[in-house]
Amino acid sequence: MDGIKGKLSHGQIRSSLARITGENHLLPGDSQHCEYRINASLRALPTSERQVVDILRFADEHRLSVAPQGGGTKDAYGQSVKAVDLILSMKGMSGVLEHSAGDLMVTVLAGTTFRELQETLKPAGQFLPLDAAWDDQSTIGGIVNAGTSGPLRAGYGSVRDFLIASRIVYPNGEVIRTGAKVVKNVAGYDMNKLFIGSMGTLGLHTEFTFKIRPIPAGRSLLVIGNARVDTLRMLQNALLDSQLEPCVFEWLNPTAAQSLEVDTQGPVVLIGFADVWSSVDEQARQVGQLCRDLGAVILAELRGAEESEAVLSKIRSILPNANLVEDSQTIVSMKLVGKLTDVQAIYEAAETRAVQHGVSLRFSGGAYTGIARATVEGAGGEATNVHGRLTAWIRDMQSEMRQQGIRTVVDFAPGTIRRQIAIWDEATADQKIMRGIKRTIDPNETLNPGRIIGGL
Structure with missing residues (x-):
């Protein structure tokens, strides 16, 4: 194991970790090379924050490299990670810790899948408006650390707009709390945002607190096509200049549109609204009038959350899933x-x-x-x-x-x-600051070494 640098044998590492997690929660990793997966010979599945602390402290002291992992859907994100000794899976830490329906807040463990969280909130008529791909596998920790979002970002925003507090374990085992469990918190620098999109290179989240929203009463999704690209561009500009408030406005190329099973030539656009039904219907009517004026065609109107969600799920799946891609595919x-x-x-x-x-x-x-x-x-x-x-x-x-x-x-x-290309097309002006933060928090390069921009 390259990352061990000869200090500990594989057997010594395994026995030490087994004392922390128990034998049943220390499994073989993907030791063979997989093009889309993180490769390591060991995988630890902690079931408590205390175990996470002990694992990271042990790894940091012995110069072992650790790759945090949620559902594994995003293993092929970022630069190829340098030699990794251990995968630290958060699957054993899942569930909703606290749901304050009256305050519109929820606290959840990092290994919770997005679908599990939404199903927990649904009986109270609430949801977290982040539309991650592969919601049955993607974990909350993976979504935050990858900074992912989908079509609903147009109307609701991104992770940065909903995360208000979190608990993070640094590589040396120190536990910090960022933000506060209140909707309005303006005291000092918002440390939550530092870790969003960091790809697990700075610390390992154990829990999150989010603002949540009431589920809208009405939802409608219009599929518009049979028009030239310039016509759809004019439709887009007309909506941008209007008072309409779509929660979705996506361009799809013909291949992506095939999954919608509509009869169209060329690209299509999806325009969605979510509000009380009177508002949804009025906005859809105005879009229909714009289409008639410009020469575009409404190919389908999907009414209700179930039908709209089925289509949006197909659009999100344009983003591949490392668990479902074979090495034979490219x-x-x-x-x-x-x-x-x-x-x-x-x-x-x-x-x-x-x-x-x-x-x-x-x-x-x-x-x-x-x-x-x-x-x-x-x-x-x-x-x-x-x-x-x-x-x-x-x-x-x-x-x-x-x-x-x-x-x-x-x-x-x-x-x-x-390994052959630059994942990030060009260096950013703040890369020096990012490097300084990484060196301060993770001087031994314990967490996901080399995975994000600049080889951090």
Whole structure:
């Protein structure tokens, strides 16, 4: 094991960890190389914060590298992690600790799946408006540390808007609490935001407290197509200039739209509303009038939470799941972030480059967020040839987007490709600050060494 540096044998590490977690909670890891998974020979499943503290303190003292893991759906995110000695799985720490329905707050353990949390809140008519992909597997800890969001971000915001407090274990075993369990808290620097999107490189979350929202009475999702790209762009601009408040506005390319089972040529847009039914119906009526004026067609209207959610779940699954991808497949997903008006340009560039390099593209772009996701998959030919075509697509997209001032992140790819490219297209101005924070909190590079921008 490269990360051990000869200080402890595998047997010594295993016996020491077994004394902390118990033999039943120390399992073999994925010791064989897997392109989409984090590889390590041991996997610990703590069941308490005390065990997390002891594991991290032991690892830090003996210079062992640790990869925190939730449901494993995001193992292929970020740079390829340097040698990892131990996977620290949070699956054994799940459940809702406190739900204050009157205060619209919930405290939950990090290993809780997103679906479990939503099902717990639903009887009280409440929900957490984060729409993570693969909600039956994605854990709250993984969602926060990856900073992921989906189509509902247009109307509700992101993790940063709902996380108000958390408990974090530093690599040296110190436990800190960030934020406060009150909806309004303006005292000092908001430490919660420091850890969002940190990919488990600074500390390991054990619990979170979120603001939550009442479930809206009415939901409607319009599927609009059979129009030129320019027509859909005019529809987007008209809505941006209007008083309408959609909670969803997504562009889909034809391949992504196939999953909706609608008859259309070219791209489609999804426009969704969530409010009392009178407001939902009036806003949908106004969109219908705009479509008639511009020459677009409403292909379907999905009314109610169940039908809307079924479609949005398909859109979220454009983001691949490391648990479901085989090594024989070659899949890459890119996140692109620009201005609201950049979505059309991102869409057209992604389509053009996909045709050029002979790869299959599924695209979803948020017209009210400026955030797009493009997932490409190679098919046919030798693996090296497929990897080459996908790598060329990535580099061409990075170059073209850079010229337009659009940021890119390759947020899912096999290890072979991640080792050949820059996951983050270019260095950021605050990278020096980030490096200083990492060195202060994790001087021994215990947690996920090298996984995020700048090799931190």
